[in-house]
Amino acid sequence: MISVVILGAGNVATHFFKGFEKAKDISVIQWYNRSLAAIKPYANAVEITDDISALKAADVYILAVSDDVIAEVSHQIPFDDKLVVHTSGSVSVYDLDKKHKRGVLYPLQSLSKNSDVDFANVPICIETIDKKSYPVLKHLARSLGSPTKRINSDQRRVLHLAAVFVNNFTNQLYRIGHEITEHEGAEFDLLKPLILETAKKVQEMSPYKAQTGPAKRNDKKTIKKHLKLLENEQHKAIYKLLTESIIQTHGRKKL
Amino acid sequence: MISVVILGAGNVATHFFKGFEKAKDISVIQWYNRSLAAIKPYANAVEITDDISALKAADVYILAVSDDVIAEVSHQIPFDDKLVVHTSGSVSVYDLDKKHKRGVLYPLQSLSKNSDVDFANVPICIETIDKKSYPVLKHLARSLGSPTKRINSDQRRVLHLAAVFVNNFTNQLYRIGHEITEHEGAEFDLLKPLILETAKKVQEMSPYKAQTGPAKRNDKKTIKKHLKLLENEQHKAIYKLLTESIIQTHGRKKL
Numbered sequence A, B: 001m002i003s004v005v006i007l008g009a010g011n012v013a014t015h016f017f018k019g020f021e022k023a024k025d026i027s028v029i030q031w032y033n034r035s036l037a038a039i040k041p042y043a044n045a046v047e048i049t050d051d052i053s054a055l056k057a058a059d060v061y062i063l064a065v066s067d068d069v070i071a072e073v074s075h076q077i078p079f080d081d082k083l084v085v086h087t088s089g090s091v092s093v094y095d096l097d098k099k100h101k102r103g104v105l106y107p108l109q110s111l112s113k114n115s116d117v118d119f120a121n122v123p124i125c126i127e128t129i130d131k132k133s134y135p136v137l138k139h140l141a142r143s144l145g146s147p148t149k150r151i152n153s154d155q156r157r158v159l160h161l162a163a164v165f166v167n168n169f170t171n172q173l174y175r176i177g178h179e180i181t182e183h184e185g186a187e188f189d190l191l192k193p194l195i196l197e198t199a200k201k202v203q204e205m206s207p208y209k210a211q212t213g214p215a216k217r218n219d220k221k222t223i224k225k226h227l228k229l230l231e232n233e234q235h236k237a238i239y240k241l242l243t244e245s246i247i248q249t250h251g252r253k254k255l
């Protein structure tokens, strides 16, 4: 049995709590948040507190708080030499107070308090400074049902960066698709199956192999038509840059 | 019963043929391709030909050939006043020879000969010049099992353009995610559930609402770290431009 204290009550903290509740050999013995409001609904299931100095002794402290306050909150934990982990993709493990055994449990997924999560689709990247902490964190992640992967800081940083490309930037391309279709009275809904298919395709095939379209073919006639059709200067610039990127990836034939 | 002649033997032609074969009230009476090799395997199921002057009389001729040759091949069809449609997102309906009744059946999906297709996930956009042709084309598309939508030329052009953003450009962002992770010895596979989740999210929610991440929060510290991490100048330029686009979409707070 691993005893856990959760700190924070946002998207990650809430899903971790719910996930551990279902796990057999994990016990969340306390849940801290600076304000009680968010954790009050769980008061029957777990001891809650807004007093960080009142934290109990536990095997692991999971700091699922905003990136900016990880250092500060970790400092306030009133123990030494406990295993303390944060859940961020971009914060250094060394930002945690050095009085602790330090680690990271980075869930590589977009989590939102208001939507259900299947942890089978949430790979958890594990980083630890000392070797002994690794099996404990792996056990925690596995008990949620997550695939796990041991990584180092450089890899975590780059995964977080890549996540921005495939999640935030991709979503912005959807947004642009939305804007340009609705502008012409066409339905964005018609694009939804294509959006899904595009994501499904790279589950099996490399994005390199999956590429198609005018940029890949270097079809200058269509590219020119499209640039003429785009009214928004920023959309034009994005079209040009991503077309150029595809041409570069797939060889500069016919240029 | 609607009789159909298919011209071309590529991705679209092949899936259309297979789809119509399963439909009750559609009869593909002939399949033309300039070279017989690709259609030979179907010689038992349908009459095949590589002689366009030998085409039979049918209700509809579907030209699923490369964009560049649509005009030329439509001209060679040895009939007048027949319903002739192409399947392209970007070619004008007026590129079809004007001796025909003209229309478009544009499947808004990425189709590949080598992968199965469920037409329920292939919206077919229908355009016709004369009104009477519309119900015939709608019947054809419905018999495949596709959702259909009547659109005009401007809408088709813009849907094709939007498809480039949500399919080709999105796929290139996946490719960049692949490059930057593998460069650091991290696994692209870890990003696959996030890729799928990002696409699933906008099936229910607008891309505007679905946005998260450092650009949306205008989190300058993380943005700066990411730009420093990116070594490839083109990746940097894409990062900057899409970050700027997200900031513009979500309001210029804190700038």
Ligand SMILES: NC(=O)c1ccc[n+]([C@@H]2O[C@H](COP(=O)([O-])OP(=O)(O)OC[C@H]3O[C@@H](n4cnc5c(N)ncnc54)[C@H](OP(=O)(O)O)[C@@H]3O)[C@@H](O)[C@H]2O)c1
Residues within 6 Å of the ligand: A008, A009, A010, A011, A012, A013, A033, A034, A035, A038, A063, A064, A065, A066, A067, A069, A073, A086, A087, A088, A089, A090, A106, A107, A108, A109, A110, A111, A112
């Ligand atoms: N959401 C995701 O998809 C995701 C994915 C991977 C990693 N992460 C990482 O996980 C961590 C948490 O993210 P999240 O999305 O769960 O954040 P969130 O929903 O915004 O929640 C942030 C939590 O931090 C607490 N907090 C903020 N400032 C604080 C302070 N000064 N002192 C004490 N607590 C403070 C908040 O308390 P209040 O409730 O009182 O406001 C809240 O409980 C971050 O490091 C994030 O980078 C998030």
Ligand SMILES: NC(=O)c1ccc[n+]([C@@H]2O[C@H](COP(=O)([O-])OP(=O)(O)OC[C@H]3O[C@@H](n4cnc5c(N)ncnc54)[C@H](OP(=O)(O)O)[C@@H]3O)[C@@H](O)[C@H]2O)c1
Residues within 6 Å of the ligand: B008, B009, B010, B011, B012, B013, B033, B034, B035, B038, B063, B064, B065, B066, B067, B069, B073, B086, B087, B088, B089, B090, B106, B107, B108, B109, B110, B111, B112
């Ligand atoms: N694939 C998709 O995802 C998709 C989606 C929506 C719309 N479309 C549109 O559908 C149409 C067909 O696309 P596709 O992907 O099926 O193309 P494809 O697989 O490349 O097949 C093109 C076909 O055109 C034939 N062709 C090429 N040049 C010709 C010529 N000079 N004379 C006669 N036939 C010629 C080819 O004959 P050979 O077999 O002899 O080479 C081949 O059968 C295009 O207008 C495309 O824009 C495609």
